[in-house]
Amino acid sequence: MxxxxxxxxxxxxxxxxxxxxxxxxxxxxxxxxxxxxxxxxxxxxxxxxxxxxxxxxxxxxxxxxxxxxxxxxxxxxxxxxxxxxxxxxxxxxxxxxxINFKTTPDMVKAPSPAKPSRDSIPNGVFDFISIEKQPEFPGGIKAFYSFLNENIKYPKEAAKRQIQGRVFLSFIVEKDGSLTGIKVIRGLSFDINDEAVRVLSASPYWNPGIHFGVPVRVKYNINVNFSL
Incomplete structure (x- = not known):
């Protein structure tokens, strides 16, 4: 959103x-x-x-x-x-x-919107670069990649064929920190892509994104590197 x-x-x-x-x-x-x-x-x-x-x-x-x-x-x-x-x-x-205006023409300025409450935040998805605080894996991005390295199981067929590279994925960090809507944007092979989705699905809950002082749903993009 x-x-x-x-x-x-x-x-x-x-x-x-x-x-x-x-x-x-x-x-x-x-x-x-x-x-x-x-x-x-x-x-x-x-x-x-x-x-x-x-x-x-x-x-x-x-x-x-x-x-x-x-x-x-x-x-x-x-x-x-x-x-x-x-x-x-x-x-x-x-x-x-x-135009010879009798007075200065009206330049309408809308009143500043009130700060929304937790319940008034729309359920749509925010872009991660447009919010006050971005969602974050517990411990930060380095901890996230450590989690990936420890949990990725390199597909045997992909290893046999020497397939290496990065899988680019998008997902939504929900208000409670869970990850949903995991999709492969650009992948390598079916088995490697599936493994990237599997590992990301097993991720611990993230610290949610914050906007207007409350948790919001945030779309996030990341890449997973597969190397032998």
Missing amino acids: KKISLTLFTFICFLAPAMAQQNQAPNQNLLFLVDGKFVTKNEAAKINRDSIETLTVIKEKEHKKVFGVSDDGGLIIVITKAKINSAENVLIKEKISK
């Missing part, structure tokens, strides 16, 4: 009361111009907060006409980081810069 993030829906909810106080249209009448393309509220709500470079709210009808809008609803203009330098967005930024 990716990091906990806010979507544009948060901005819609945050913006609505302010616009209502100014006798503007309610949030269901908002129009969304995203990277030069008009989209529906549902489409806009899917936009990840972290992907947004700028978000501008235009309320005055005379200013909205610059963007081909003539109704009384509010206009939210979103420029994403991925397309900040596109031809459409360059033109949009030029249009915004020429």
Whole structure:
């Protein structure tokens, strides 16, 4: 699972009361111009907060006409980081810069999310590089490789055929430290791959990954070396 993030829906909810106080249209009448393309509220709500470079709210009808809008609803203009330098967005930024706003245009900032509790952490899987504390084998990575060396049983057929190399695996370190979903990403031979999975399945429980101060499920990648 990716990091906990806010979507544009948060901005819609945050913006609505302010616009209502100014006798503007309610949030269901908002129009969304995203990277030069008009989209529906549902489409806009899917936009990840972290992907947004700028978000501008235009309320005055005379200013909205610059963007081909003539109704009384509010206009939210979103420029994403991925397309900040596109031809459409360059033109949009030029249009915004020429508008004589009565006040500084609204640049909506969502309130900081509350620190989630243990029960509010999603059950999805986090990337191990995106969390506060990575999961760890008891004693550290050196202890993990010592465990592998002591427990690997080199397949006879693979040894006979002089097959050597690394098996790359992925797995999930659960909140309780157990390992699940063990998969071979790149292997050597069927018997060696099976042995790598077997040994990893026999691993002691790890110290789980920590995010927002509580244990989370974490996807982890590692390689097991087979050498004669």
